[in-house]
Amino acid sequence: MNTLGNTWSISKGIGLAFVWAMGFDAMAAGTPARYQSIVFPTWTYVAPKPADHRVALEGGAVAYLVPDSTLDLVKVSLYSGAPNQPAKPQDVAALRLYSSLLKAGGASQLSPERLEDSLEFVAAYMSAGLDDWQGSASLDCLSGNASELLNLLPDLVLKPRLDSGVFRLQQRSLVENLRHRYDTPRGVMGVAYEKAMHGSHPSNWLPDEKEVADLAPKALSPLVGRGFPAGRLVFAVAGRFDRADMIRRLNALVKRFPAGNQVDSVRPYRGPYAPGVYLIDKPFSQATLKMAAPGVRRPDPDYYRLLVASYIFGDGGFTSRLVEKVRSNEGLAYGVNSDVESDYYRVGSVNVGLQTKVETGAYAVKIVLEEMKRMREGGITDAELEKAKDGLLKSMPSLFDTPGSTARIFAQGEIWHRSPDHFVEYEKTIKSMTKAEVENAFKRYFVPDSMRIIVTGPKAALLAKDAQGNSLASFGKVTEWTSADLDRRE
Amino acid sequence: MRSLLGCFALALAAMPGFSEIQVQYKQLDNGLKVILYPSRQAPTVACRLFYVTGSVHEAPGHTGIAHMLEHMLFKGTHKVGVKNDAKDAAYEKKLDRLWADLQKAGARDSVKIGKIRAAYDSVLNLQRENMVKYELWEAYEKAGGTELNAFTTDLMTAYIVTLPKNKLELYLWLESDRMQHAVLREFKAEHDVVMEERRMRVEDNPLGRYWESLTGVFYEAHPYRFPTIGYPSDIRHLTKQQAEEHYRLYYKPNNCILVLAGDLDTAQAMAQIKRYFSPIPRGADFPPVLTEEPEPAGEKRLAVRRDDAKPRFDLLFHTPGFPSDDLYALDILEGALSGQSGRLYKKLVKDLKIALSAQAGNDVTKYTSSFQIAVDLDRSSPLEKVEKAVWEVLDSLTRVPLSARELQRAKNQVAAHSVRSLENMEELATELAYWEMRGGWENINRFPQQVQKVTAEQVMDVARRIFVRDAATVGTVQPKTATKGVSP
Numbered sequence: 001m002n003t004l005g006n007t008w009s010i011s012k013g014i015g016l017a018f019v020w021a022m023g024f025d026a027m028a029a030g031t032p033a034r035y036q037s038i039v040f041p042t043w044t045y046v047a048p049k050p051a052d053h054r055v056a057l058e059g060g061a062v063a064y065l066v067p068d069s070t071l072d073l074v075k076v077s078l079y080s081g082a083p084n085q086p087a088k089p090q091d092v093a094a095l096r097l098y099s100s101l102l103k104a105g106g107a108s109q110l111s112p113e114r115l116e117d118s119l120e121f122v123a124a125y126m127s128a129g130l131d132d133w134q135g136s137a138s139l140d141c142l143s144g145n146a147s148e149l150l151n152l153l154p155d156l157v158l159k160p161r162l163d164s165g166v167f168r169l170q171q172r173s174l175v176e177n178l179r180h181r182y183d184t185p186r187g188v189m190g191v192a193y194e195k196a197m198h199g200s201h202p203s204n205w206l207p208d209e210k211e212v213a214d215l216a217p218k219a220l221s222p223l224v225g226r227g228f229p230a231g232r233l234v235f236a237v238a239g240r241f242d243r244a245d246m247i248r249r250l251n252a253l254v255k256r257f258p259a260g261n262q263v264d265s266v267r268p269y270r271g272p273y274a275p276g277v278y279l280i281d282k283p284f285s286q287a288t289l290k291m292a293a294p295g296v297r298r299p300d301p302d303y304y305r306l307l308v309a310s311y312i313f314g315d316g317g318f319t320s321r322l323v324e325k326v327r328s329n330e331g332l333a334y335g336v337n338s339d340v341e342s343d344y345y346r347v348g349s350v351n352v353g354l355q356t357k358v359e360t361g362a363y364a365v366k367i368v369l370e371e372m373k374r375m376r377e378g379g380i381t382d383a384e385l386e387k388a389k390d391g392l393l394k395s396m397p398s399l400f401d402t403p404g405s406t407a408r409i410f411a412q413g414e415i416w417h418r419s420p421d422h423f424v425e426y427e428k429t430i431k432s433m434t435k436a437e438v439e440n441a442f443k444r445y446f447v448p449d450s451m452r453i454i455v456t457g458p459k460a461a462l463l464a465k466d467a468q469g470n471s472l473a474s475f476g477k478v479t480e481w482t483s484a485d486l487d488r489r490e
Numbered sequence: 491m492r493s494l495l496g497c498f499a500l501a502l503a504a505m506p507g508f509s510e511i512q513v514q515y516k517q518l519d520n521g522l523k524v525i526l527y528p529s530r531q532a533p534t535v536a537c538r539l540f541y542v543t544g545s546v547h548e549a550p551g552h553t554g555i556a557h558m559l560e561h562m563l564f565k566g567t568h569k570v571g572v573k574n575d576a577k578d579a580a581y582e583k584k585l586d587r588l589w590a591d592l593q594k595a596g597a598r599d600s601v602k603i604g605k606i607r608a609a610y611d612s613v614l615n616l617q618r619e620n621m622v623k624y625e626l627w628e629a630y631e632k633a634g635g636t637e638l639n640a641f642t643t644d645l646m647t648a649y650i651v652t653l654p655k656n657k658l659e660l661y662l663w664l665e666s667d668r669m670q671h672a673v674l675r676e677f678k679a680e681h682d683v684v685m686e687e688r689r690m691r692v693e694d695n696p697l698g699r700y701w702e703s704l705t706g707v708f709y710e711a712h713p714y715r716f717p718t719i720g721y722p723s724d725i726r727h728l729t730k731q732q733a734e735e736h737y738r739l740y741y742k743p744n745n746c747i748l749v750l751a752g753d754l755d756t757a758q759a760m761a762q763i764k765r766y767f768s769p770i771p772r773g774a775d776f777p778p779v780l781t782e783e784p785e786p787a788g789e790k791r792l793a794v795r796r797d798d799a800k801p802r803f804d805l806l807f808h809t810p811g812f813p814s815d816d817l818y819a820l821d822i823l824e825g826a827l828s829g830q831s832g833r834l835y836k837k838l839v840k841d842l843k844i845a846l847s848a849q850a851g852n853d854v855t856k857y858t859s860s861f862q863i864a865v866d867l868d869r870s871s872p873l874e875k876v877e878k879a880v881w882e883v884l885d886s887l888t889r890v891p892l893s894a895r896e897l898q899r900a901k902n903q904v905a906a907h908s909v910r911s912l913e914n915m916e917e918l919a920t921e922l923a924y925w926e927m928r929g930g931w932e933n934i935n936r937f938p939q940q941v942q943k944v945t946a947e948q949v950m951d952v953a954r955r956i957f958v959r960d961a962a963t964v965g966t967v968q969p970k971t972a973t974k975g976v977s978p
Contacts, residue, residue, distance in 0.1 A: 030765055034569070035629060035663040043656040045533060070531065071509065072909055113840070116830035121899045123906030142906060169839060171978040173846045176800060176868040183696050183798035213978040285693040286686070317631060317638065318564065318624035328623060331682030334690055355690050387632055394634025397654050401532040402913055 045397050047423040050410040054420075055247055060231030060261055061254045064410040065246060066238040068403040074146035074239040075404040078153060080135035081232040081415040082263040085202035089489035093174075093207035093215055095130065098160075098223045100170040102128035102137075106161030107152060124149055128156045132203040133345065134415065135227035143240040150249060154256040158225050167217050178209045182483050185288035185355065188280050188456040191486045196278050196452045197292050197349050199270030200490040208487070230254050231261025234414045236407035269346050275450050276476035280486070281459035287361030288457065291352040291368060293450040298344045298416070304429050305441035306340040306350060311388040312380050312438070313372070313446065314338030314352060319387065322352065325371055332356045332364050338446075344416040350445045358461045362470035369448045369475070376446065379439045389430055396423070451475075509909045510935050513922065514756045520772040521744025524763055525922050525931055527751040529915060534652050535752035536637070536915035537661040539669075540923040541647045542747065543740035545718040546779055546857075552732050554684070554720015556740075557642040559733045561680050563649070564627060564640070567671035570664065571625040581617035582675065585610060586730065589678070614676070621675065626664055633657040637916055644714055645856060646927060647740075652916060655753040659762055665748075666766040669741055677730040685726070688719050696799035697967065700792075704965040707792045708806050712783040712858060742773025747926050749919040783808060783858045790963045795970040801867035803845075803876050804965040807956050809852075809859040812928045817854050818940045819952040820861055824852040825900025826892050826949070827863070833883050833896075834863065842879055844871050854937075856928050861956060869969055877964070887953040891946035901942050908938045 032038050053064045086092045103126055106112040119126060124141035126149065137157050141149050182188050194204040235250055272294055296302050307315075314322030314337045326336040333354045341348030352372075356364045400406045413422055453475055455462060463478065465471045472478060514526040544556050565571060572578045588610040595602045630638050635651040642648075649668070653661060692698035702717050709715035720728070748767070750759055786808070810816050827834045827850035834848035848865040863880055867873075892900075911918055911934070925933045 031663065031666075035660060035667075038659050038663060040659065041656040043533075043654070045654065068531075070529075071912055073913070113831070120829045120831045121895070121902060123903045142909070165840065165843075168978060169843070169846065172868050172870070175978060176846065179869070180696070180798065180800055185694055215978075285689045288694075318627040319631060324623055327683055328676065329618070329679060331679035332686070334683050334687035355694075356686060357689060387628060390632040390634070394632070394654060395636045397532060397534050397634065398636035398652055401534060401652075401915070403531075404913075 045394075047396055047427070048400055048406055049420070049424075050413060050418075050422070051420050053407065053410055054414075055250075057233075057235075057247070057254050058251045059254050059257070059259055061233035061235070061250075061257075062411075062414050063235040063237060063247070063250050064407045064414070065241075065243055066236075066403040066407040067241060067243055068238060069240045072143050072240055074139070074141055074143045074237070074241055075407075076139040076146075076150060076153070077236040077404075077408050077411060078137040078157075079234045079236075079411055079415050080228045081234060082135060082227050082229055083133050083266050084130055084135065084227045085132050085264065085266060086205065087202075089205050090211060092202075092205045092489075093211040094219045094223060095132075096174060096207050097167070097170055097212065097215060098162075098220045099130045100174065101162050101166060101220070102130060102160050103156050104170065105163040105166040107155040108159040108161060110152075110155070111161065112163045112166050119149075126152070126156065128160075130157075130223070130227045146239075146241060147249065150253065154253060157228050158257065160224060162217060162220055162224075164217055167220075171212060171215065174207070174212050175209050178207065178212065181206065182280075182282070182486070185282070185284055185286065185456055188282060188486070189288055189290055189454065192278060192280055192454045192456065192481060193290050193292060195273070195481075195486060196454050197272045197294070198346065199272070200488065201269050202267055205489045206487060225258065228257050229260045229262060230257040231259070232263065233257060234411045236404075236411035238403035238407040266345070271347075272349075273452060273479075274477075275452055277453045277455065277472050277478040279459060279462060279472065279478055279480050280454075280456040280482075281480065282456045284457050285357065286355045286457060287358050287364075287455055287462055288355045289353065289361065289365065290454045291365070291451040292349045292454065293445060293447060293452065295340055295348045295350045295445055297347045298342060299418075302441050302445070303340065303342070304426070305433065305437050306445055307392065308385070308388045308430065308433055309380075309438045309442035309446070310338045310340045310350065311391060312384045313375055313442070315340075316388060316391055321371055321375060322368060326354060326364060326367055330367065332360050332367070336364075336368075352451075358457050359466060361455065361457060361462050362466055362472050362474070363468065365453060365472065365475055366470050369451070372446050372448050376443050380435060380442075382435065385433075385435055385438060389433070392430055393427060396427070509912055511908075511912065511918075511922075513931060514760065515931060516760060518743065518764065518768050520768060520770055521742070521746075522767050522770075523747045523926055524760065525747065525749045525919075525926060526754065526756045526759055527749070527915075527918060527922065528754055528756050529751065529912075530753055531915065533655045533753050534636075534915070535655055535658050535750055535754050536650075536652045536919045537658070537665075538648055538650045538749045538751075538916070538919040538923060539665050540747040540749070540927070541741055542645065542745050542927050543736070544642050544644045544646055545716045545720075546644045546713045547736070547740065547776075548713060548716050548720075550716075550721075551724060552720075552728060553716045553724040554718070555728055555732050555736050556647055557718055557720065558681070558684055558725070558728050559674075559736050560640045560642045560647050561684060562674040562677065562733055563668055563672050563737075564624060565675040565680070566621065566625060566673055567667050568673060569667060569671060570629075571622050571675070572673070573620050573622060577620050578617060578673065578675070581613055581620065582673065584613045585617065588613065589730075617675065626668070629660060629664060633660050642718055644716075644718055646923065648920070648923070650916070652752070658750070658754060658759060662762055662766040666770065669743065669746070669767075670770055672737060672741070674730050674733055674737075677733070681725070681728065684719070685722070688722060688725060691719065692717070696796065697802075700794045700799065700965065700967055703794070704792050704804065704806075704963070707790050707965070708808075708860070708963045709783055710786075711781050713779060713781060714783075714858070739773070739776045743767055743770050744772040745776075747923045749923045751915040751919040751922070779857060786961045786963075788960050792963075792965045794965075794967045796967070797970050799967050801869060801871060801969065802965075802967045803863075803865040803867060803873065803880070805863040805877075805880055806963040806965070807861045807958075807961060809861050809956055811857045811859055812854050813933075814859075815940075816952045816956070817852065817859065818937070819944050819948045820852040820956070821854075821904060821937075821941045822892070822897065822900045822944050822949050823861070823887065823953060824850045825903050826887070826896045827883070831899070833886070834865070834880070837883050838865060838876065838879050842875070844875050844879065846871075848880075854928070873966060873968060881959070884953065884957040888950060888957060891950050894946075897944075897946055897949070901944075904938045904941045908935075
C-alpha cells in the first residue's frame with residue numbers, strides 16, 4: 001500500500017505540466033469560447049395550476065389528482081389540516097405514542113403482523129401519523145393493489161388496533177430516543193431554537209421519559225378517532241389510475257370519516273425570549289450556532305422580500321455573502337446559511353446557522369454580524385438581485401418534478417389556504433420586486449441587536465476570549481440553559 | 491378483513507413484470523461513457539458526471555485527497571472564476587512558494603512565520619480581487635439549476651446539477667472545461683472547511699467514529715478501509731500538489747461516466763456531448779487497485795462503549811465483488827431477513843423482545859462486497875442474547891430452505907424496486923452510473939431479472955458459505971455506564 005502511494009507521488013511535477021498543456025489545446029471546435037455566449041433554445045416554463053387538478057369531494061373534502069400512466073404506481077397522501085395539541089404537558093407522551101402506533105399497531109381487525117406481511121408481500125408502503133398540527137396518512141403501491149389498500153386508509157387512522165406488543169415496543173423505542181435527544185448538536189439546537197423563538201408551547205413540548213414509560217395502553221383510548229374530520233381532508237393522488245373511478249372511490253372513502261370540519265383551537269404563542277446569547281454546555285468539538293430574530297407569519301408581503309434578501313445574504317449557496325465570507329474566505333465552516341422560516345401557523349423567524357470549531361465560535365458570530373451590518377448599510381447590487389430572482393424563478397420546474405410532488409404541493413397549499421393562483425402570483429411578485437423593497441425588508445428583520453444567538457458546545461471554551469479578544473459574552477447577556485431548562489414545559 | 495386478505499392473494503397473482511430501462515449508450519473514442527435516459531416526467535434534465543475515482547485510490551498519508559479535490563473543483567478554471575488568468579497564475583505561483591516557505595520555517599520561529607503569513611495573506615487578497623468567486627456555481631444557479639452539488643465516495647466522485655431542459659448545453663460547456671482546466675485556488679481555506687466537515691460529520695456524530703473504526707476492522711487490507719473524508723492527520727497534511735496529481739491521473743474522459751436523465755432529445759444531446767467532450771484526449775492508464783481483501787484469520791470484534799450513542803449490534807460478512815451469482819441469492823436473503831415480516835424482526839423484536847428493530851443489507855459493489863445485519867437496541871437489550879439470536883436466524887437459513895412465500899416476497903420487493911427506480915431522475919442517473927462502473931449499465935435490468943431466477947436451494951447454499959462465524963466481523967455499541975433511568 002505504501003509503496004503504491006509513493007510511486008504516485010514521484011510523478012507529480014512532470015504530469016501536471018503535461019496536463020495543463022493538453023488542456024489548452026483541447027477546446028472543442030464549434031463550441032463557444034465562453035459559456036456566456038451559448039444561445040439556449042427559447043422555452044418558457046408554465047407551472048401546473050392547482051385548479052386543473054382540484055376536485056371537491058363530498059362532505060367538504062378535497063382531492064388533487066395528477067394522473068400519470070408512465071409507471072405502474074399509485075401514490076396517495078392524506079392530510080387532515082386539524083391541529084391536535086395536547087391540553088397539558090402530561091398528555092404529550094400519549095399523543096406521541098399513539099401517533100407511532102397508527103399503522104404499526106395494526107388496523108381494525110387486521111393484526112400488525114398480518115398487515116405488515118400483506119404490505120411487504122406486495123411491496124407496498126403505508127404510513128399514518130397524528131402530530132401537533134394535523135393528521136396524515138400515505139400509500140405507495142403498485143396500481144393493481146391501489147383500490148384495496150385505499151380502502152384500508154380510514155381504518156388505519158380511525159380504527160387503530162393499538163396492539164399491546166407493538167405498544168410496548170414503541171414505548172421502549174420512544175424512551176430510547178428521548179434518552180439520546182441531546183446527544184447531537186442537531187438534537188440540542190432543534191429544541192433550544194424552538195424554546196428561544198416560540199417559548200414553551202404544546203407544539204414543542206417533549207414528553208418526559210418517565211411519562212412514556214409509565215403509560216398504559218388504555219391511556220391512548222381517548223385519542224382514537226381524533227384528528228381526521230371529513231370536512232378537513234385533503235387528498236393528493238398521483239400515478240396510474242382512472243380519474244372518474246378515483247373520484248368515486250375517494251367519495252366513498254370520505255363517508256367513513258367523521259362528518260364536519262371543527263378543529264381544536266390553538267393556544268397562542270408566548271413569543272421569543274429576549275435577544276442575547278443562549279448557551280447549552282455540551283462536549284462537542286464544534287460550536288453549533290443559530291442566530292434568529294422574529295420574521296413573518298404567512299401570508300405576508302414581506303415574506304417574498306425576505307426570501308430574496310436571504311438568498312443574497314446566505315441562502316443562495318456559494319455565491320451568497322455569508323458563504324463567501326465565512327466559508328470560502330475564512331475557512332471557518334463547512335455549512336453556513338441564512339433562511340426565512342415559512343410558517344402559516346405562527347410568526348416564523350429569520351435565521352443564520354453555522355458550525356465551526358469551538359475556538360472560532362465567537363469570531364464566526366462577529367463576522368456574521370458584520371456582514372449583516374454591511375448589507376443593511378450598503379444595500380444590495382443589481383447583479384445580486386437579478387441572480388436571486390433567476391435562482392428562485394428558474395428553478396421552479398424542479399418543484400414539480402414528479403406527479404407525486406405536484407399533487408402533494410397542491411394539497412399542502414389547500415391546507416394553508418393558498419390562493420389558486422399562488423405560483424402565478426409568486427412569479428409575478430418576485431419578478432417585479434425592487435432593490436428598495438428587498439433592502440427595506442432586510443433592514444427591518446435582520447437586525448443584529450435583535451438576534452437570539454443560540455449556541456451549543458463546551459461552555460468554558462466558548463466563553464473564553466480568543467486571541468483577538470472575541471468572546472460570545474461580547475454579543476449580549478449569556479443565559480445558560482441546561483437539559484432540564486430545555487425540557488421545561490410551562 | 492377476509493376480503494382484504496383475499497385481494498392480497500389476487501394482488502400476488504397480479505404482481506407486475508419489470509420496468510425494463512432502455513437508455514442510449516455510447517462510448518466516445520476518448521473513452522468517455524455516455525448514458526442518456528429520456529423521460530418527459532418534468533421539463534428538467536438530471537445531469538451527472540462521474541469520475542471513477544474515490545478513496546479507493548488513496549493510501550495512508552493522503553487519505554481524503556479525492557474528496558479534497560472535489561471541493562477544490564468549485565474554485566474555477568483558467569476561464570471560469572477568474573478575471574485575468576495570467577495574473578492569477580502568477581499569484582498562484584507566489585502563494586505556492588510562500589506556502590512552501592511556511593512549511594520549512596519550523597514551528598519555533600514565530601517571527602518568521604508571522605512575516606510569511608502576512609505575505610501569504612497579502613498575495614491571497616490580490617488573487618481574490620482577480621477572482622470571480624464561485625462563478626461556476628452562479629452560472630448554474632442563474633440557469634435555474636437545482637440539486638447543485640458534488641460528492642465523493644469510495645469508488646466515484648460526481649458533479650451534479652438538475653437543469654431546465656433548455657439549459658443542457660451549459661452543463662456540457664462547464665463540465666468539459668472543468669475536466670481539463672481546473673485551477674485549485676484557495677487551497678488552504680478549503681482545507682480548513684474540510685476539517686470542519688469532518689468534525690461535523692464524524693467527531694460530533696455519536697456513531698461517526700464507530701462506523702469509521704468498524705470499516706477499518708472489517709477491511710484489513712483493501713482500500714475500502716479508508717474513510718472517504720480522510721483521517722484527521724492526513725487531512726491536515728494534504729497538499730495542493732497531491733490534489734493536482736489526483737486530478738491529473740483520474741479526471742480523464744476514459745475514466746468518466748456522463749449520465750443525463752430527463753426531458754432530452756437524445757440525438758441532439760449526443761451530438762452536443764460529442765462536440766464538447768470528443769476533443770478531450772484520453773488520459774494515461776493509472777495503477778489499478780491490486781490489493782485484495784485476504785480471508786479473515788478469524789472472527790473480528792469492535793466493542794465501543796459510549797453513553798451518547800444508541801446501542802446497536804452489527805454483523806458483517808465479506809461477499810464477492812460484482813459480478814457473482816452469489817449476489818443474486820444474497821439479495822433474496824436481504825429480503826427474507828428484513829422488514830417486519832422478515833426473520834430477524836420476527837425473532838429479535840417480536841418473539842424475544844430483545845431489540846427495537848433489525849434488518850439486513852446486501853451491499854453489491856466492485857472488487858469485494860459485503861452483507862450486513864444491523865440491530866437497533868436499547869439499554870435493556872442483553873447483547874449476548876441478541877448475538878445468539880441473530881446467529882440462530884442465520885443458522886436456520888443454512889438448514890431449512892426459505893418458504894415459497896418468503897422467496898416470492900423478496901422477489902416482489904426487487905421487482906417493485908425496478909419500477910420505483912424510474913421515479914426520480916437524479917437517483918436513476920446515479921444508479922445507472924454505478925452499474926456502469928461495476929461492469930455495465932445493463933445490469934440495472936439484468937440484476938433484478940437474475941434475482942427472480944434464484945431458488946430456495948441456491949439461497950441456502952450461499953447462506954452456508956457466507957454466514958460463517960470465523961469470517962464474521964462483529965460491531966457493538968453499548969452504554970459506558972450502568973443502566974440508569976426509567977424502563978417501560
